[in-house]
Amino acid sequence: MRNGSGEADVREEGVPALRLAGLRKRFGRQHAVDGVDLVVPSGSFYGLVGPNGAGKTTALSMAVGLLRPDAGSAAVFGVDVWSDPVRAKALVGVLPDGMMLPERLTGPELLHYLGRLRGLPAATVDARAEELLAVLELDGAGDTPVIDYSTGMRKKIGLATALLHAPRLLVLDEPFEAVDPVSAATIRTILRRFVASGGSVVFSSHVMALVEQLCDHVGVIAGGRVLAAGTVEAVRAGRALEDVFVELVGARTGGQEGLSWLAC
Amino acid sequence: MAGVLSGTSPAAVLTGMKLAVLRRSMSGPRAASLIAGGACGALAAVGTVLLGLVDFPTPEAGVGTVALVLLVWTVGWAVGPTLTGGDPTLRLSYFTLVPQRPGRLALGLLAASFVGVTPLVSLVAFAVLVVLGAGFGLLPALVAVPALLLQLLFVVVLGKVAVQGLGGVVRSRLGWELSALLVGLVCGFLNTGWFGIAFFLRLLGGHWAPTVGTVVRALPSGWAVVAVDAARRSDWALAAACLGGLLAVCVLLFALWTVLLTRWSGRGTAGGGRAAVRRGGRLRGVPDTPGGAVLGKELRLWARDPRRARFLRIALWTGLFTGLLPLLGGFTTVLPWTGVVVALYAGALGSSLYGLDAGALWLTLVTPGAERIDVRARQSAWLLVVGPAAVLLTVAGTLAVPNGWARPWLLAVLPAVLGAGAGLVPLMSLLGPAPFPDRPGGQPLDGFSDESGDQARLMSLAVLLLQLVAALPAAGVVLAGTLLHSAPLCWTGAAVGLGSGALYAWWLGRAARRRLAARGPELLDVLRKGVRRAAEPEAASPEEQERRDLLAGLSRRRTALAGLLVTVGVLSVAPQGGVALGMSLLAPENRSWFLALYLPAGWQVPVAVGFVLLGGGCFVGVYRLIRAKHAAERAAELPTGC
Numbered sequence: 001m002r003n004g005s006g007e008a009d010v011r012e013e014g015v016p017a018l019r020l021a022g023l024r025k026r027f028g029r030q031h032a033v034d035g036v037d038l039v040v041p042s043g044s045f046y047g048l049v050g051p052n053g054a055g056k057t058t059a060l061s062m063a064v065g066l067l068r069p070d071a072g073s074a075a076v077f078g079v080d081v082w083s084d085p086v087r088a089k090a091l092v093g094v095l096p097d098g099m100m101l102p103e104r105l106t107g108p109e110l111l112h113y114l115g116r117l118r119g120l121p122a123a124t125v126d127a128r129a130e131e132l133l134a135v136l137e138l139d140g141a142g143d144t145p146v147i148d149y150s151t152g153m154r155k156k157i158g159l160a161t162a163l164l165h166a167p168r169l170l171v172l173d174e175p176f177e178a179v180d181p182v183s184a185a186t187i188r189t190i191l192r193r194f195v196a197s198g199g200s201v202v203f204s205s206h207v208m209a210l211v212e213q214l215c216d217h218v219g220v221i222a223g224g225r226v227l228a229a230g231t232v233e234a235v236r237a238g239r240a241l242e243d244v245f246v247e248l249v250g251a252r253t254g255g256q257e258g259l260s261w262l263a264c
Numbered sequence: 265m266a267g268v269l270s271g272t273s274p275a276a277v278l279t280g281m282k283l284a285v286l287r288r289s290m291s292g293p294r295a296a297s298l299i300a301g302g303a304c305g306a307l308a309a310v311g312t313v314l315l316g317l318v319d320f321p322t323p324e325a326g327v328g329t330v331a332l333v334l335l336v337w338t339v340g341w342a343v344g345p346t347l348t349g350g351d352p353t354l355r356l357s358y359f360t361l362v363p364q365r366p367g368r369l370a371l372g373l374l375a376a377s378f379v380g381v382t383p384l385v386s387l388v389a390f391a392v393l394v395v396l397g398a399g400f401g402l403l404p405a406l407v408a409v410p411a412l413l414l415q416l417l418f419v420v421v422l423g424k425v426a427v428q429g430l431g432g433v434v435r436s437r438l439g440w441e442l443s444a445l446l447v448g449l450v451c452g453f454l455n456t457g458w459f460g461i462a463f464f465l466r467l468l469g470g471h472w473a474p475t476v477g478t479v480v481r482a483l484p485s486g487w488a489v490v491a492v493d494a495a496r497r498s499d500w501a502l503a504a505a506c507l508g509g510l511l512a513v514c515v516l517l518f519a520l521w522t523v524l525l526t527r528w529s530g531r532g533t534a535g536g537g538r539a540a541v542r543r544g545g546r547l548r549g550v551p552d553t554p555g556g557a558v559l560g561k562e563l564r565l566w567a568r569d570p571r572r573a574r575f576l577r578i579a580l581w582t583g584l585f586t587g588l589l590p591l592l593g594g595f596t597t598v599l600p601w602t603g604v605v606v607a608l609y610a611g612a613l614g615s616s617l618y619g620l621d622a623g624a625l626w627l628t629l630v631t632p633g634a635e636r637i638d639v640r641a642r643q644s645a646w647l648l649v650v651g652p653a654a655v656l657l658t659v660a661g662t663l664a665v666p667n668g669w670a671r672p673w674l675l676a677v678l679p680a681v682l683g684a685g686a687g688l689v690p691l692m693s694l695l696g697p698a699p700f701p702d703r704p705g706g707q708p709l710d711g712f713s714d715e716s717g718d719q720a721r722l723m724s725l726a727v728l729l730l731q732l733v734a735a736l737p738a739a740g741v742v743l744a745g746t747l748l749h750s751a752p753l754c755w756t757g758a759a760v761g762l763g764s765g766a767l768y769a770w771w772l773g774r775a776a777r778r779r780l781a782a783r784g785p786e787l788l789d790v791l792r793k794g795v796r797r798a799a800e801p802e803a804a805s806p807e808e809q810e811r812r813d814l815l816a817g818l819s820r821r822r823t824a825l826a827g828l829l830v831t832v833g834v835l836s837v838a839p840q841g842g843v844a845l846g847m848s849l850l851a852p853e854n855r856s857w858f859l860a861l862y863l864p865a866g867w868q869v870p871v872a873v874g875f876v877l878l879g880g881g882c883f884v885g886v887y888r889l890i891r892a893k894h895a896a897e898r899a900a901e902l903p904t905g906c
Contacts, residue, residue, distance in 0.1 A: 061785075066626055068785045089632040098792070100623030102561060103702040104568040109561070116557030117631050117638075145568070147702060161627065 015078045017042045017169045017200035018063060023072035025058050025224075032058040034224035035072070040169075040202050040217065042077070045195045047211035047232075048204040049241075050221040051249055056204040057097045057173055059221065063202075064094045064171050076169055090118075093162035097173035097204075099154070103147035107138050107157050110146060111164055118165045125164070132160040136186060151178040159187060163194075170194065172203040176210060188214060208242040222249045274372030282376040299827045305385035312337070313388065316395030323400070327493045328477040330392055331486035334415065337389055338485035341419040342426040343450060344382075366526040370518065377420050390415045393492055400496035407495040407503055411488035414510045418484060421517040428524040444574050448581020455586040455605070456598050484513045554634075555641045562645030569702065571620055579609035580653065587661060596665040603658030604678050610650040611685030611731050615723040617642060618693040619716065622701040623792040629784045639777040643686045643769060651682055672745065676738035676757035683765025684734030687772025688727045694779045696723045699791040716794060725830065729837075729883075737764055826889050829882040836879030845872040 018040040025033040033055040040046045050056050061067035063074045065081045065088065074081040079088040102110060108129055115125030133139045136156040141149070146157060155175060162170055170191070176184050191201050191214070205211055211218055212232060218241070219229040227248045228235050236244050312333055320326035377383065390412045397408030480486050491506035550560045566572050583606030587599045618625065628638045658674055698719035738761035745753030780787065844858035848868040860871040 064630060066629055066785055066788060086632040089630055092630070094626070094630045096626050098623070099626065100621075100701060100792070101627070102565060102621060102624050104565055105561060109564065113557045113561040114627060114631070116552075117554050117628075117634050119554055122552050 015042060016040055016075075017044065017077060018046075018171070018202055019075045019078075020059065020063055021073050021075075023059060023062050023074065024070045025055075025062060025067065026070055031224050033062065033069075036221065036224070036226055038219055038226055038229060040200060042200055043195065043198060044200055044217045045191070045215045046200070046202040046217040046219065047215035048202060048219045048221060049206060049208060049211055049245060050204075051206065054222045055224040056221055058224075060171055060173050060202070060204060061096065064092055064096075065089060066094070066096060090165070091168045093165065093167035093170045095155075095158045095162045095170075095172040095175055099158050101146045101154070101157070101161075104145050106141075106143055106145055107133060107149075107160070108142055110157065111160060114161055115164050120165060128164055128166075129160070132163060135190065136160055137183070152180050152183045155179050156183060156187070159190070163190075168199060170199065170201045170203075172201065174205060175203050176205060176207065208240075208245055212236075212241045220245060220248050274368050275375035278372040278376040279379055282379045286380065302381040302385065303828060303831060305382065306388070309385045309389035312390075313392045313395055316392040316399065323493065323496065324477075326396060327489055328480060330396055330489045331480040331483075332476075333392070334390070334489060335480050335483060335485045337386060338419055338422065338483075341382075341386070341423040343446065344423070366522050370522045370525050374421065374424065374518065374521075377424065378416075383416065383420060386419060387412075387416055390488075393488055396489065397492045397495070400492065403498075404492050404495040407507075408488075408492045410507055411491050411510075414507060414514065415485075415488040417514050418488075418510055418517075421514050421521060425517050425521045425524065428521055441577065444577035445581050447578045448583075449585050451578070451582040451609070452585020452589055455582070456590050484510060487513075555637050555644075558638055558641030559644050559648075562642055563648065565620075566645060566649045569620065571700065571702070575613035576610065576649065579606050579613055579650070582606070582609045583654075583657060587657075597670075599665045600658060600661035600670045600674055602661045603654040603656070604674065604681055606657055607650055607654040607678065607681045607685055608728055608731050610646070610654075611681070611689055612724040612728040614646055614650075614685070614689040615692045615696075615727040616698045616700060616716075616720040617646070617689050618787070619698040619700050619720065619791065620702070621791070622699040623788065625784075625788050625791050628780070629788060635781040635784070636777045639690050639773055639780060642690050643773050646689050647682065647686045647769075650685065654678060654682060669746075672742050672754040672757050673739065675755075676742045676761035677735045678761065679758075679765035680735040680738045680761040680768070681731050681765075683768040684731045684772070685727070686769040687776070688730055688768075691772045691776040691779070692723045692727050692730075694776050694783075694787060696726075697787055697790045698723060699794055725834070729834070732838075734764065734768055735761070822889050822892070826886050829885045829889075833879040833882030833886070836875040836882065838879075841872050841874075841876035841879055844875065845869060848872060 016039045018038070020036050020038040023033050023036040024031070036055070036059050038048075038059075048056050048060070058067060062069040062072075063076075063081065065074075065085050068082070076088045076091050079091065081088040102113075105113065111129035111132065112122075112125055115129065116122060120128075130139070133142070136159065138153060138156055138160070141153065146154070149157065155178070159172070159175060162172065175187060175191075179187065191203075195201055215232055217230065218232050218235050220227045220235065228244070232241065235241070315330060315333060316326075318326065318329075320329065393408040393412045393415065394405055397404035397406075397411075481490050487506040487510045491503045491510075494500070494502035494506065550556045550563070566576065583602045583604075586605045587602035590596070590598045628634045655678070658678055662671060662674065696719050698716040700716060700720075738757050741760045742754050742757035745751070745755075745757060840859055844860040847858055848861055858872075860868045860875065863871055
C-alpha cells in the first residue's frame, strides 16, 4: 500500500517509526502530559492504553504536529515533527480525536481534495479513493455530504483520509470508538494488512481486549506519564493485560457506594 | 432534574440561571459587545424619552410621533433576534428533557427574558409614556405606568414569538432566503435609508399623514400611548380598552409561543434540512493542481454551506438596498456604488472564513506545506464568488445612472476594496478566529450569539473599516484629479486602485499564510474549543490567578473603553465625517442627522474633516489599547512560560 511519499532517505533499519522524548504539556494547573518518553519500533502495531484523561490524546496530538508541546520532542522515522514539519508530515497519516471535517463535501470530494492538496496526481488520487471507499464500504454514500454521515462512517472516512497518501506511520486516536462490530472488523483487517506490508500503527484505546488481540507492542499511560511500555508479552508477563492495567493505574473499581435513592 | 423545576418556580430558577450566565460573560469580546450595544441602546432610549418633553403643536401630533417611535422599537424587538440569533444564554435545547409543562417552562423562560441589557434599555425608552402622560396631567401619568409595563411585556413576548417562529422558518430554504433579505434590508436602511428620509417625511407630513397617524395608533404597539392620550381626554372606556387589549394581545402571543415551543420540543434537536448534493465530479474550469483542489472545495462550500450562502445573500441584499433605498428620496448618487457595498459586506461577513471550518483545520495542518496553497485558494474562491457580482452590479448601476463623474471613482475604489477583501478575509479570520462548527441539524443562526459571534462581529467591523481605509490611496488620486480638473490623473486612480488591490491581496494573503504556518496548532485549539474555553486555561497557582484577575479587571475596563472608541470612531469617520463631507459637496440641502450640514457653508468641510480626524484618533486609541494589552499579557506570561 505504500509508495510515493518521499521517504527514500528515512528507510534505515533501527530508526523508530515514532520517538517521543520528554514531551510535556500543561493546561493551566493540570499537567496533561508530564514527561512522556515512548519509542514505537518501525513495523510495529502499537497500542496506547490508559484511563480517560490519561493524556493519550494530548500526547498523540503533539506527536503529529497538531498541538505544540511545552517541552520535549517528537520524531517520525528520525525526522523531527516540530523542526522539519514538511518532511515529517509526509510520512504520517493521522486520525485525530473528535475530528471535524469539511461537512458539506461528499466522501469522494473530500478524498480528491486532500489527495491533490498533498500533491498526488489526480488519477492516482481518484483510483485510491475509489478503492478505499469500496474497502471501507462507503462507496454507497458517494452523494451524501459528510454532515449526514453516522459516527461509524465518519471514523471510516477519517481513516481513508489518513491512508490516502500511503503514509509509513498511522497515528490513530480511538479509531474503534463508536464503531459497530462489522465496521470495526473491517478497520482491524485494513490495519493488519497495513502492518503486514511494512507499515507502523500507533493507536489509542481503552479496550484492553482489542489491544491484546491486535498489537505486538503496548504502552500504558496514566496521569500524563508512561507507566509501562514494551512488547505485549513483556508488559503483561503471563497475566491478562486488563489485570496489569488496573494494577498499574492503581484504580479501584468504583460504583459501589452511595446512590441509595436510585432504588425503585 | 425533575425536582429542580417543579419544586420551585421555573421563573426563579431560570432567572437565576440567566443572571449567573451573564455574570460569567462579562469579559472579553462578550463584554465589549454588551457594552457597545448597551451604549447605543441607551442613547436611543434617552432620545425616545426626550421626545416626551418636545413641545408638539398639538397633543395629537405628540401622540402620533410617540406611537411611531414605539412602532420602531417594536419592530426592533421582532427583527433584532433574527440578526443576533436569539437568547444565547438559555437555549431551548437545554430544557427539552425537563419534564415540565410547556406553559410553565414558557413562563419561566419569559421571566428570564426580562433579565438583560435590552429589556432595561427598552424600559427606559418606554418611560416616554410616563413623561408624556405627566405633561398631560396626573391621571394620564398614572395610566402611563401600567401602559409602560404592558408595552414592555408586549415587545418581550413578541420577540420570543418572532425568534421561535423565524427560527423554524430559517430551517427551510425559502425561510433563510427571506431572513437574509430582511437582514439586508435592515443593513441597507441603516446605511442609506436616511437618504430616503425626505420620502418618509413626506409620508408623515403630506396627505398621507392622517393615514400613517391612524395606522401607528391602530397597531398594538401604539395602544399604550393611545391609552395615555385617552386618559388626557378622560375617555376612560378607550383607555381601559387599550390596556385590556394590549394585555389580551400579550396573552395571545404567549399562548402562540407556548404552542411553538411544544411543537419544537416534540420535533427534537436533530433533523433539519438535508443538504442536497448533486453528483459532483470535478468542477469544470478549476485547474487540476493542489491549489485547484482547495479552490474547488472552497467553491463547493460557498455554494452548499447554508451559512456561507447566507452571508453572500446578505451582502447582496445589503448592497442592493443601500443603492436602491435612496431612490425613494430621489437620490441616484449611491446606485452605482451597489457593487462596492456588496464587496464591502462580503468581506465583512467573510471575516469568519476559517471559523466556519472550525476544527477541520487539522486537515490542512497535517498536510505538508499546505498553508500557502490553502490561503491562496481561499482568496481566489472569495474573489471568484464576490468579484463578478460586484463588477456586474457596478456596471449595471453605472448604466442605470449615467453620471460620468462616478466612473473614475468606481474604477479606483472597486478593485482596491476587492483586493483588500481577498486579503483581509483569510487574515482576519486567522487573527481573531471565531469558530462556528457546522453541526448536523444546526440552524444557520446558531452560534452567532455566543463569544464566537461577538468575536466575529468585531472582526467583521474591522474588515469593513480596513477595506474602506484600503480604498483611500486610489480614491485620493481621483480626488486630486477632480480638484485639479485633470482627467488623466482621475483615470490614473483606476490604475492605482488595481495595483493597490493586487498588492493588498498578495501582501495580506502572505501575512495570513505566515500566521497559519507559525500558529497552526494554537489556532486549531481555538477553533476546536471555542473562543472562550481556549483563551482561558485554569490558573496554575493562587498567585497566577491573582495576577490574572488583575489583568482581567484591567482588560474589562480597556474592553469597555475600546468598545466606546470603536463606536465613536465609526460614527465620526463614516456618517459624520466621510458621508457628511460628500453630502456637503453633492447635496447640502439634505441635512438629515449630519451635524456639519447644519453649519454655515464655510464651516461644513472643516467640521466634517474634523470628525474624520476625531474618528481616526479613536482608532489609534483602540490600536494602542490592543498593543498595551498584548504587552501586559506578555509580561504576565513570562514568569510561567516554559
